[in-house]
Amino acid sequence: MDFLTLAQNRYSERFFSPKAVEQEKVERILEAGRIVPTACNYQPQRFYLIRRPEAMDKLKQVTRFHYNAPLVVLVCYDLRTVWTNPGDRYYQNYNSGEQDASIAATTMMYEAEELGVHSVWIRGFDSKTVVDTFGLPEHIVPVMMLALGYPNERAKPNAWHFKRESMEHFVTEL
């Protein structure tokens, strides 16, 4: 399948089966997140795997958007290794951590799709609660969670998936 078709077929999965994602696939997905481009190649992205029962219990305390996925990757960045631009006159104390981590998350999302593993991007959580609940070090900043797994019999895209603006809405020739 070509990449555009893969991207068109992907949708946010909110109906997961309990079937675990095979370790071989987990490793391929993480590899896709490891090798991404990052600002100055500083590689601040960090991945925390949530799949053990104790971690799953904590996950359910911090977000309702887990959809009982068997695997969730909490994607963060490390403030100690992130590229910064303190002189940026638009953003205060700009750092590229969200961009770097989001590139990693997006690449993992499409690698998963290619492997037949469905996903949903989760940002419906409070970052401080995540840090406290999982006991993350203070230099680790949560960006998103990627819920991963196989679809169950109720799986289907919801209405938002089919609602996209026209090309003119997005593109302006300068």
Ligand SMILES: Cc1cc2nc3c(=O)[nH]c(=O)nc-3n(C[C@H](O)[C@H](O)[C@H](O)COP(=O)(O)O)c2cc1C
């Ligand atoms: C930054 C971001 C945050 C999101 N947060 C959530 C979330 O917390 N819960 C959820 O169910 N979906 C979440 N989504 C999924 C979006 O709702 C979804 O991508 C959008 O409605 C388009 O639908 P589709 O992915 O099926 O094409 C998020 C997506 C992005 C990119």
